[in-house]
Each structure stands twice: as structure tokens, then as C-alpha cells.
Amino acid sequence: MSTSRKECALEGFIYYLLSVCVLAVQFFLYLIRSQQSGYMDFGGWVYFVSSCLSHAAQIVLIPYLVLYLPLALTGWRRTAAVVQVGVTGLLSVLIYLNSQVYALYRFHINGFVLNLVFGEGAGEIFEFAPMVYVKQTLLFVLLILIFVGMWHLASYFRRRVGRRVIWPGILTLVALTLYSQLYHAYGAFTQKSSVLKSTAVIPFYYPLTANRLMLKMGVVPPANSSLRFERTGTSVAYPRNPLRISPPLQDSTFNIVYILIDSWNPRTLTADCMPNLHRFAEENVRFENHFSCSNGTRNSVFGMFFGLPGYYWDTFEADHVRPLLLRELLDRGYDVRAYSSATLLSPPFNRVVFGDVPNLRTHTPGETSCQRDSTLTADFLADLDTLSASGRPFFSFLFYDLPHAIAVPADKNTRFQPAWEYADYTRLNNDIDPEPFFNLYRNCCYEDDRLIGQVLDGLRSRGLLENTVVIVTGDHSQEFNENRKNFWGHNGNFSRWQLQVPLILHIPGMASASYAHRTTHYDIVPTLMQGCLGVMNPIEDYSMGHLLTDPTPRGWHFAGSGMNYAFVIDDDMILEKKVNGVLEVTDGDLNPIDDYRIDPVAFDRAIRRLNSFYK
Numbered sequence: 146m147s148t149s150r151k152e153c154a155l156e157g158f159i160y161y162l163l164s165v166c167v168l169a170v171q172f173f174l175y176l177i178r179s180q181q182s183g184y185m186d187f188g189g190w191v192y193f194v195s196s197c198l199s200h201a202a203q204i205v206l207i208p209y210l211v212l213y214l215p216l217a218l219t220g221w222r223r224t225a226a227v228v229q230v231g232v233t234g235l236l237s238v239l240i241y242l243n244s245q246v247y248a249l250y251r252f253h254i255n256g257f258v259l260n261l262v263f264g265e266g267a268g269e270i271f272e273f274a275p276m277v278y279v280k281q282t283l284l285f286v287l288l289i290l291i292f293v294g295m296w297h298l299a300s301y302f303r304r305r306v307g308r309r310v311i312w313p314g315i316l317t318l319v320a321l322t323l324y325s326q327l328y329h330a331y332g333a334f335t336q337k338s339s340v341l342k343s344t345a346v347i348p349f350y351y352p353l354t355a356n357r358l359m360l361k362m363g364v365v366p367p368a369n370s371s372l373r374f375e376r377t378g379t380s381v382a383y384p385r386n387p388l389r390i391s392p393p394l395q396d397s398t399f400n401i402v403y404i405l406i407d408s409w410n411p412r413t414l415t416a417d418c419m420p421n422l423h424r425f426a427e428e429n430v431r432f433e434n435h436f437s438c439s440n441g442t443r444n445s446v447f448g449m450f451f452g453l454p455g456y457y458w459d460t461f462e463a464d465h466v467r468p469l470l471l472r473e474l475l476d477r478g479y480d481v482r483a484y485s486s487a488t489l490l491s492p493p494f495n496r497v498v499f500g501d502v503p504n505l506r507t508h509t510p511g512e513t514s515c516q517r518d519s520t521l522t523a524d525f526l527a528d529l530d531t532l533s534a535s536g537r538p539f540f541s542f543l544f545y546d547l548p549h550a551i552a553v554p555a556d557k558n559t560r561f562q563p564a565w566e567y568a569d570y571t572r573l574n575n576d577i578d579p580e581p582f583f584n585l586y587r588n589c590c591y592e593d594d595r596l597i598g599q600v601l602d603g604l605r606s607r608g609l610l611e612n613t614v615v616i617v618t619g620d621h622s623q624e625f626n627e628n629r630k631n632f633w634g635h636n637g638n639f640s641r642w643q644l645q646v647p648l649i650l651h652i653p654g655m656a657s658a659s660y661a662h663r664t665t666h667y668d669i670v671p672t673l674m675q676g677c678l679g680v681m682n683p684i685e686d687y688s689m690g691h692l693l694t695d696p697t698p699r700g701w702h703f704a705g706s707g708m709n710y711a712f713v714i715d716d717d718m719i720l721e722k723k724v725n726g727v728l729e730v731t732d733g734d735l736n737p738i739d740d741y742r743i744d745p746v747a748f749d750r751a752i753r754r755l756n757s758f759y760k
Contacts, residue, residue, distance in 0.1 A: 189339020409619025421598030452670030452688030486546035514550035619646035
């Protein structure tokens with residue numbers, strides 16, 4: 146390689162290091178301008194600075210390797226310089242624009258924003274005075290001039306320091322990257338608030354987590370990690386106003402039994418497949434058009450207990466915010482217990498949902514889901530006499546897993562035939578007959594129905610149904626290619642076949658009824674808070690839901706998490722933001738809708754409602 150080309154490559158590398166510093170400063174300003182800066186400690190600041198530098202290094206490295214070096218090393222020195230300055234300057238402008246979006250909506254640029262900016266009616270939501278455009282244009286020009294000046298600075302440093310900067314620069318960036326990734330894995334596992342909060346403000350930054358690996362290695366997460374860090378406040382207003390409670394009437398305190406079935410397809414709630422629950426539904430209140438708040442367990446359970454979307458999971462986890470529902474129950478002396486087939490440690494429901502519950506049971510013995518479902522049923526029934534005789538009201542959460550596992554012993558896999566012996570996911574495709582696989586699943590549901598029937602009989606035989614609210618639903622659904630798009634299971638899309646679940650509600654004294662309007666998991670908390678606990682606040686003070694019996698249209702129903710979510714709107718139309726930020730619009734059957742233009746007014750209203758619990 147000629148000397149001039151080596152000098153050109155060195156000059157580009159020095160410019161790369163300078164660009165990293167500038168972009169890192171921009172990332173740093175994200176935190177300074179946000180409310181999250183008030184929750185930082187020394188370790189958090191060191192982590193955040195290293196994350197800003199390492200993330201900027203990774204972003205700028207791509208144009209340096211892909212564009213600059215090939216051009217520079219083939220003799221196109223000036224072209225390489227222009228391209229490098231132009232690309233890094235454009236990245237800086239985009240990072241600045243993203244900071245404006247984040248300040249307004251608390252999320253980074255994605256397909257929703259692009260659709261609004263370039264779609265019809267953008268002026269209805271983005272209205273700026275002419276002077277704003279002038280200021281923004283001048284700022285963009287200033288950013289570009291800074292990067293042009295940096296090129297001359299890089300040339301100066303090349304002459305002064307030469308190659309001595311190469312290895313220190315590389316080793317420093319590698320060390321910062323390793324440190325930030327490993328420290329985030331530690332912070333995520335121990336729930337270090339400063340780490341979790343600061344990570345969220347860096348755009349498109351997804352650092353390392355190792356929670357499951359640590360659990361498999363036998364490392365136990367701190368049960369009360371909130372005690373390890375000084376709590377100076379929270380960045381959320383939950384509730385938005387202090388709760389006002391009406392005085393309880395005599396003998397008006399209800400027990401609550403919450404029965405949750407993992408991955409429950411509504412097609413199984415029939416007299417043939419689930420006779421006990423079908424009969425229970427006919428005798429009580431059933432909601433025929435009920436939607437989960439996610440297509441996965443973590444955010445579904447979060448929504449059922451908080452009345453808010455999983456969009457808030459990371460913030461609530463970092464701030465150690467607990468569900469108001471459970472807090473009120475504990476304050477009133479309820480005996481709160483959980484009986485879960487799957488562990489409550491992963492996802493960390495033990496901390497996020499049940500963090501205030503003393504002596505929480507996090508595991509159920511058993512080698513298989515079938516064994517654990519049977520064990521949790523027997524354990525609950527064994528505790529029932531003690532619970533009913535204690536004189537205290539009780540809240541019991543029973544979480545069944547068999548329909549999620551789709552695995553039963555051969556002697557229990559006989560009712561629906563032909564049925565697969567086991568779930569062979571390698572055989573699934575868009576053309577296969579789903580019936581044998583679905584029959585295996587139905588046999589799992591039939592077994593869980595038998596167990597839940599024992600729970601209902603146990604409550605009935607003890608006379609507890611007369612003063613116990615019973616809720617039976619699924620965390621999310623389980624698809625068997627009903628959309629004919631080769632989707633199986635859950636966590637794959639936001640159609641009805643992955644969101645819709647049965648919901649059965651027993652409230653003492655409430656007549657049997659069936660409701661066809663859309664309800665959601667967000668509605669469960671308000672229904673319990675008003676109907677059982679006497680909370681008098683407007684529902685919007687503590688939930689994004691309604692009363693279950695309220696037929697008010699649910700509008701833009703938010704489902705998912707902050708990373709991958711969708712709004713389900715009229716006629717089940719789905720506006721999904723993918724993990725990579727791309728917006729995908731489909732009808733309820735997942736057929737693409739091209740050239741869709743978002744209603745900017747409705748979108749703005751939905752986003753402001755979504756963010757309404759942030760301070």
C-alpha cells in the first residue's frame with residue numbers, strides 16, 4: 146500500500162474517532178434533557194458514558210468500513226472524504242431529529258413517525274411557525290459545518306500524532322464496549338435503576354442481558370433489589386392522583402381467585418373440550434370479544450395486574466413500582482398467594498408484579514407442566530380450608546401452563562383424535578393439516594379443564610362462591626394457522642388469533658350474561674378496583690381500561706411492548722411497529738394494506754394517552 150493511501154486511511158480513522166465523540170455527546174444530551182438524569186448514581190454515569198461512546202462507535206464504524214476505506218484505498222481520496230463527512234453529518238442530523246421525537250413522544254423514530262411526517266395530513270399534527278423552520282435549517286447547516294471542520298482537524302492530528310493513535314483508540318473503544326455490555330447485564334439482573342433508565346434514552350441501543358443464563362447457573366436475583374438502591378422518586382405518576390376509597394360496607398369484602406391459562410385459544414371453550422369451564426361460563430358473565438394486551442406472557446400479565454401496557458414494564462421495573470391492585474389488597478389485610486406452574490422468576494414477576502407480597506411462592510414442584518398443573522391445583526385446594534377459616538379475605542392467583550407446553554402423557558392424549566404424540570414444530574408449514582396438532586392441544590386443554598373443575602368444585606362445596614370473585618382468562622391466545630399465513634403459537638403477530646382469549650367473570654349476586662363488545666385485559670383492574678375495593682377515582686387515574694361491562698369503543702388498543710407493539714383499531718386493522726422500527730399495516734387476517742395513511746389526530750391522541758402516566 147502506498148504511503149499516501151496509508152495516510153488517507155489513518156486520516157479517516159482519526160476522523161472516525163472524532164465523529165464518535167460528537168455523536169456520543171449528542172447521546173449524552175438525551176439523558177441531560179430528560180427526567181431520568183435525576184436517578185443516576187456514579188456507576189450509572191460511568192455506564193452511560195461508556196454506552197454513548199461504544200454505541201456511537203458501532204454506528205459510525207459501518208460507513209467507515211463500507212464506504213470510506215474502499216474508496217480511499219482505491220485512490221478516490223476526495224470522494225471518500227466527501228462521502229464520510231456527508232454520511233456522518235447526516236447521522237448527526239438524524240440523531241438530533243430523533244431527540245425531538247423522543248422529547249415529544251418518549252419513543253424513537255419509527256414507522257409511525259415516518260408515516261405521519263410524509264403522509265397526508267401531516268400538517269394536522271405537526272404545525273410549526275416559520276421561525277422554527279429557519280432555526281432548524283440553521284442548526285442542520287451548523288452540524289454539517291462542524292463535521293467539515295472535523296475533517297481538517299483529523300488532517301491536523303494525522304500530522305501531529307501519526308499512527309500512535311490507532312491502537313489506543315481501538316483498545317479504548319473495545320474496552321468501553323465490553324464494559325458497557327457486561328455492566329448492563331449486571332444492572333438488568335440486579336435491577337439497577339440508573340442502568341435501566343439511562344439505557345432507554347439511547348436510540349436503537351439494545352445491550353446485553355443474561356438473566357436466563359444466570360438463573361440457569363443458579364444465581365438468584367435479589368428478591369428486594371429496590372432496597373439496594375436509594376429511591377429518590379419515580380419518573381411515572383401511578384396513580385395520577387391519590388386514590389380515594391369509599392368506606393367498605395359490612396360483609397362486602399370479597400375473596401378473589403384469579404385463574405390464568407397460558408396460551409388459551411378461544412376455540413377450545415366448548416362443552417366437548419372444556420366442559421367445566423363452559424358450564425361455568427354459561428352460569429356467569431362471559432365476554433365473547435376479549436383481547437389480551439400482548440401476544441406474549443410477560444406483557445399480558447403486566448397489563449392484567451397494572452391496567453397499563455407492557456410499554457411501561459422497563460420503567461416500572463427500574464422504579465420498583467408495584468400494582469395498585471395488589472397494594473390495595475395487601476393494605477386491607479388480604480392473604481395474597483400465587484400458585485404458578487411456570488416459575489415466577491423468569492420473567493421476573495416475583496419482582497415486578499408480586500414484589501410486595503411476603504413469602505411468595507415462586508416455583509411449583511414437578512418435572513412437566515402436566516405434573517406442575519396438577520400439583521398447584523392440589524396445593525390450592527389443600528390451602529383452601531386454611532384460607533377460608535382464617536377470617537381474612539384472600540387473593541389467589543392460579544397460573545396453568547399445559548396449553549402452552551402442549552405436552553401430555555399418552556393416557557391423557559386420547560379424547561381428541563387423530564392427535565400428534567408430541568408437538569413436532571419442524572413439521573409445521575402453511576399447507577399441513579392443523580387438526581392433529583390442534584387435537585393434541587385440545588387434549589391439554591381438556592386436562593386443565595379437569596383440574597380447574599376441581600378448583601371450582603372446591604370453592605362451591607365450601608360455599609365460597611357466595612363471597613368470592615372468580616376470574617378465568619388466558620394471558621394470550623395460541624394460533625394454529627387460522628389466518629392461513631403460516632403462523633403457529635404466539636409472539637408472532639397481533640391478529641385476533643394471538644390476542645383474543647376467553648374471559649369468564651363470577652361476581653356474587655351478578656346475573657348470568659354475555660357481552661359482545663370488545664373488552665381488554667386493561668379493563669380487569671378498573672372492574673376490580675371499583676367493584677370490589679371501592680376506588681372512587683376516575684379510571685384514567687390508574688388504568689388505560691374501562692369497566693368490563695362498559696360498551697364504550699376501545700379505540701386504538703395498544704398491544705405488545707415498547708420494542709414491538711401494535712395498535713389494533715377499527716375492524717381489527719393492525720398497525721404494527723416492528724422491532725426494527727418499520728411500520729406494517731394489515732387487516733385482521735394479516736393481509737397487507739398498501740399506502741395506508743395514519744389519521745394524525747387519532748394517532749396523537751393515542752400516543753398522548755399511552756404516555757399519560759409519565760411525569
